[in-house]
Amino acid sequence: MGMVRKRVLVTGGAGFVGSHLCERLLQDGHEVLSVDNYFTGRRQNIAHLLGERRFEAMRHDITDPLPVEVDEIYNLACPASPIHYQFDPVQTTKTSVLGAIHMLGLAKRLKIPVLQASTSEVYGDPTVHPQVEAYHGNVNPIGPRACYDEGKRCAETLFFDYHRQHGLRIKIARIFNTYGPRMHPDDGRVVSNFIVQALMGRPITLYGEGRQTRAFCFVADLVDGLVRLMGTLDIVTGPINLGNPHEITVRTLAETVIDLVGSRSSLVFRPLPADDPRQRCPDISQAREVLGWQPRVQLLDGLRQTIAYFDRLLTEQGERAVALA
Numbered sequence: 001m002g003m004v005r006k007r008v009l010v011t012g013g014a015g016f017v018g019s020h021l022c023e024r025l026l027q028d029g030h031e032v033l034s035v036d037n038y039f040t041g042r043r044q045n046i047a048h049l050l051g052e053r054r055f056e057a058m059r060h061d062i063t064d065p066l067p068v069e070v071d072e073i074y075n076l077a078c079p080a081s082p083i084h085y086q087f088d089p090v091q092t093t094k095t096s097v098l099g100a101i102h103m104l105g106l107a108k109r110l111k112i113p114v115l116q117a118s119t120s121e122v123y124g125d126p127t128v129h130p131q132v133e134a135y136h137g138n139v140n141p142i143g144p145r146a147c148y149d150e151g152k153r154c155a156e157t158l159f160f161d162y163h164r165q166h167g168l169r170i171k172i173a174r175i176f177n178t179y180g181p182r183m184h185p186d187d188g189r190v191v192s193n194f195i196v197q198a199l200m201g202r203p204i205t206l207y208g209e210g211r212q213t214r215a216f217c218f219v220a221d222l223v224d225g226l227v228r229l230m231g232t233l234d235i236v237t238g239p240i241n242l243g244n245p246h247e248i249t250v251r252t253l254a255e256t257v258i259d260l261v262g263s264r265s266s267l268v269f270r271p272l273p274a275d276d277p278r279q280r281c282p283d284i285s286q287a288r289e290v291l292g293w294q295p296r297v298q299l300l301d302g303l304r305q306t307i308a309y310f311d312r313l314l315t316e317q318g319e320r321a322v323a324l325a
């Protein structure tokens with residue numbers, strides 16, 4: 001049977017993950033409508049797609065209703081890095097909650113499936129390790145991360161209530177730390193920070209003692225998981241963890257990046273931000289079983305590709321100052 005071409009809405013389409021998802025959906029033969037307010041996303045992330053007949057980019061804030069006609073929705077719009085989501089915390093919660101309401105309303109009117117980009121942050125500073133989907137989390141509702149964590153938790157609640165109350169076809173992906181080309185160089189996330197610092201020959205900033213753990217998924221793997229989840233039968237709603245279960249300390253990440261870049265950067269220690277989770281690693285048994293999915297890209301390969309991206313970007317911007325010799 002031939003592939004059915006769909007018109008797919010990607011909110012946050014000009015962001016890091018969104019731009020890769022738009023690319024993948026175009027490769028799969030679909031029409032793609034990217035909707036973004038360009039708060040953290042950049043036009044250059046999708047500039048190479050603008051000449052494509054099946055691609056359209058719209059500037060719009062999803063805290064306002066969106067009257068479009070599409071066949072599927074991936075709801076990714078939301079700043080994802082702590083610096084950006086804490087910049088205007090009220091707007092962050094509005095984006096998650098009002099954005100979810102508007103996307104769910106659209107999906108209800110059009111009777112189409114809608115996928116929510118949720119997050120491992122719904123587990124907060126987890127007391128269960130690795131994190132399974134049945135774990136309800138340990139989130140501080142009044143801390144600096146709450147605008148994001150609680151916004152995303154409320155969005156999950158709304159998705160499930162629309163599902164139970166209106167029979168909506170929903171899919172919830174709980175995304176764990178993802179990295180790759182087109183991360184924002186200044187968004188403060190650990191992979192982009194360390195790579196940029198190493199390339200510039202600046203000290204690598206370890207928060208706390210760098211003993212906290214994370215597990216890093218390459219963006220192409222994540223996007224494949226999202227597309228597989230959207231393609232599941234209606235009974236599959238998630239939430240389902242998507243991430244790479246290869247857990248390392250932040251210090252090991254720093255040393256690995258220094259090594260790969262061949263940098264002379266030193267390590268410096270900075271205070272650990274409030275509510276920073278001490279450990280995080282996904283249990284991806286469900287994704288393996290239900291989606292037949294698991295990450296393919298090894299950390300070293302993914303980091304090499306990401307380093308090459310930032311190297312190009314900094315060179316173009318004339319900021320690549322490090323002497324590697």
Ligand code: NAD
Pocket residue numbers: 011012013014015016017018035036037038039040041042060061062063075076077078079080081095099117118119120174175176177178179184
């Ligand atoms: P990103 O900041 O690069 O992308 C988010 C995009 O949403 C940006 O293009 C931004 O301009 C847009 N946006 C923000 N508020 C908007 C609004 N009100 N209306 C319209 N557009 C808006 O972040 P990302 O890493 O690509 O994350 C994408 C999604 O995946 C987010 O929902 C995030 O919560 C989720 N996620 C990402 C990670 C990760 O490690 N990258 C981990 C967990 C969850």
Ligand code: UDP
Pocket residue numbers: 081082177188189190191193194205206207208210212214250272273276277
């Ligand atoms: N981190 C760090 N140095 C940096 C940026 C981040 O040590 O320059 C740490 C941060 O404290 C956290 C981890 O790296 O423990 C991952 O941070 P990130 O902001 O990428 O994502 P999080 O998983 O906290 O949402």
